[in-house]
Amino acid sequence: MGGSSHMIEESLKLAYGENSDFIKDKRIAAVQALSGTGACRLFADFQKRFLPDSQIYIPVPTWANHHNIWRDARVPQNTFRYYHAETKGLDFSSLMEDIKNAPNGSFFLLHACAHNPTGVDPSEEQWREISHLFKSKNHFPLFDMAYQGFASGDPERDAKAIRIFLDDGHLIGCAQSFAKNMGLYGQRAGCLSILCDNEMEAVAVKSQLQQLGRPMYSNPPVHGALIVSTILGDPELKKLWLQEVKGMADRIIGMRTTLRENLEKLGSPLSWEHITNQIGMFCYSGMSPEQVDRLTNEYHIYMTRNGRISMAGVTTGNVGYLANAIHEVTK
Structure with a gap:
């Protein structure tokens, strides 16, 4: 049991x-x-x-x-x-x-x-x-x-x-x-x-x-x-797992930096410092439910209505598109 x-x-x-x-x-x-x-x-x-x-x-x-x-x-x-x-x-x-x-x-x-x-x-x-x-x-x-x-x-x-x-x-x-x-x-x-x-x-x-x-x-x-x-x-398997966990976490930390940089380059008047201050799988973006609805309806970007972004879903291929959409709905 x-x-x-x-x-x-x-x-x-x-x-x-x-x-x-x-x-x-x-x-x-x-x-x-x-x-x-x-x-x-x-x-x-x-x-x-x-x-x-x-x-x-x-x-x-x-x-x-x-x-x-x-x-x-x-x-x-x-x-x-x-x-x-x-x-x-x-x-x-x-x-x-x-x-x-x-x-x-x-x-x-x-x-x-x-x-x-x-x-x-x-x-x-x-x-x-x-x-x-x-x-x-x-x-x-x-x-x-x-x-x-x-x-x-x-x-x-x-x-x-x-x-x-x-x-x-x-x-x-x-x-x-x-x-x-x-x-x-x-x-x-x-x-x-x-x-x-x-x-x-x-x-x-x-x-x-x-x-x-x-x-x-x-x-x-x-x-x-x-x-x-x-x-x-197993010491060897554990060592490999620790390397892979760090690689996974580092990728998410890197995507946080990239998302923030993209938003700042677009000239957003808002502070996006919280994206890199926060840690882990999720980013509490500060967007309103109405702004999240616009992301879904106009840009086909999906997240919970409290503005929580799953950073695991942000990649080098979509981060520019995501930043631009966030910029548009938060102007």
């Missing part, structure tokens, strides 16, 4: 660190999950069963499915401010205010890196301040880490937020997905882990996670797990 122990072991090394004492001390309860979505849902059901009066704080905005997951698990939801529309960056002061005002011991959903949909991440120093405030409020963070390696090209750097919280002595949850960084969308390969106080507690928590999974999907699929454990467990 818990899935591939080899895949779980390699996933934990990726999230918590190759030589993590938490792994050595067997303090982490972990099960293979149905990618990141399944990991979040399993945690939501765990939260509902064992803390039925609790709620979850979710950032505004967030990946739309987060709301569906906790809604269907019947966990009450609250929100905290995250994105500043005018600066197209992080609304740090409001975020800290909402964390401070939440009841002590609240659950928070945090994006570990490459925030979806905005591409806006806290700086390392800001993560340290967030961690410190969480500690004083005794909040519990669940990190959704769907893009490790995909944001900066370095999985270690992309796990920095988690490592900061671990160094500060937090107990955390982590929902990992290999859909993007290994191209395993169709295989539903993921891992849910919860750091516990001790080994005995970890055994109990894992047992309960397995019991939650049993009537939901019985046991997770093996094929994707074998791919993950084979690649991460």
Whole structure:
């Protein structure tokens, strides 16, 4: 029911660190999950069963499915401010205010890196301040880490937020997905882990996670797990994977630069600095739903109506056309 122990072991090394004492001390309860979505849902059901009066704080905005997951698990939801529309960056002061005002011991959903949909991440120093405030409020963070390696090209750097919280002595949850960084969308390969106080507690928590999974999907699929454990467990294959992940991330970072340069060359009066300030697979362009509709109807360019561009779809062949269309609808 818990899935591939080899895949779980390699996933934990990726999230918590190759030589993590938490792994050595067997303090982490972990099960293979149905990618990141399944990991979040399993945690939501765990939260509902064992803390039925609790709620979850979710950032505004967030990946739309987060709301569906906790809604269907019947966990009450609250929100905290995250994105500043005018600066197209992080609304740090409001975020800290909402964390401070939440009841002590609240659950928070945090994006570990490459925030979806905005591409806006806290700086390392800001993560340290967030961690410190969480500690004083005794909040519990669940990190959704769907893009490790995909944001900066370095999985270690992309796990920095988690490592900061671990160094500060937090107990955390982590929902990992290999859909993007290994191209395993169709295989539903993921891992849910919860750091516990001790080994005995970890055994109990894992047992309960397995019991939650049993009537939901019985046991997770093996094929994707074998791919993950084979690649991460072989030094040469892992080295090759790290090179390819960096190549993928660097291409997206490069396309961000090119898109911004094209818009600036067209003489756009708007600032497009946020395109290169943001990180990861998505760019929160700042375009209105009406402008997005014009892109679709007049230029056959498709994106979600909140203006989120999938940077993975931007290429050297279409970036000029995209920039020109964006320029036309934002004049």
